[in-house]
Amino acid sequence: MTNPLFYAKILLFGEYGIIEDSQGLTLPYSFYKGALKFSDLDSDFEKESNESLLKYANYLKDLELPEAYKISISKFQKDIRKGLFFDSNIPQGYGVGSSGALVAAIFERYSVKTYLPEHISKDELKDLKKIFGEMESFFHGKSSGIDPLICYMNLPILIENKENVNKVLIPASEAGKGAIFLIDSGMTGETGPMVQIFFEKMKTEGFRKTMKEEFIRYNNACIEAFLKKEMTPLFRNLKSLSVWAYEHFKPMIPESIYKVWKKGLDTNAYYLKLCGSGGGGYILGFTKDYEKAEKMLEGFHKEVIYRF
Known part of the structure; x- marks a missing residue:
């Protein structure tokens, strides 16, 4: 079984503004990443991660998600009992999307329906943003869903307004002075x-x-x-x-x-x-x-x- 890696994200523009309907631009940042893994939970880090996944599973159990975006909670809980944890080097509290990567990883593994980022339509992006917002609210109280969406898509995303997001091409990085x-x-x-x-x-x-x-x-x-x-x-x-x-x-x-x-x-x-x-x-x-x-x-x- 492959362990897809979920990268951190950087919100280049739009902090706070996106709450008030400004545009935003975010990029995946591959220096930091996380993946769901299994272990015997020998280390404190693994044990704590496993315990917080259990709390999170209980939260997800009570979420009313639309049919097309349902998550198999029983499968998730079964894996938690088997020693599932989130192995991540994404620093928490650094604004690079630590909880976003976790939400994306869980959705990718446990969503009943499979979504391929490169084939996701603009309407599905809108739906996923909403679903991810509900899923991530466990960590922040209120979430726009943007962070998990970026981590999940692993593509630059232009936030057009509160409702709409779109995949976007950014100019290639080149060796200049800037x-x-x-x-x-x-x-x-x-x-x-x-x-x-x-x-x-x-x-x-x-x-x-x-x-x-x-x-x-x-x-x-x-x-x-x-x-x-x-x-x-x-x-x-x-x-x-x-x-x-x-x-x-x-x-x-x-x-x-x-x-x-x-x-x-x-x-x-x-x-x-x-x-x-x-x-x-x-x-x-x-x-x-x-x-x-x-x-x-x-x-x-x-x-x-x-x-x-």
């Missing part, structure tokens, strides 16, 4: 509390207005420019997005990152943005000159995810 990279803030972030802060902010009219008129405009313009590989408008809008986040998403920016975030804006050497909900985990960086940015960000662990 880069998109991840910075490790050195601390984990919890999605729940961060999302709560966002919803509190959304109660004020001023914030709602700037979210709609500025954040969403910059965010969507970044996506359009990136997909067309137009670097000048991309970096112009990235700077606006980074300034906006620095002013309005302060609580979501890890303390270790404050100063270097501002430094990027002051020097235009690089621009930073949240990767996922923030509060910790990874931060995304964009630069036209990675060598220069790397020197300025000395002391931080960095991973390049795309070159141009």
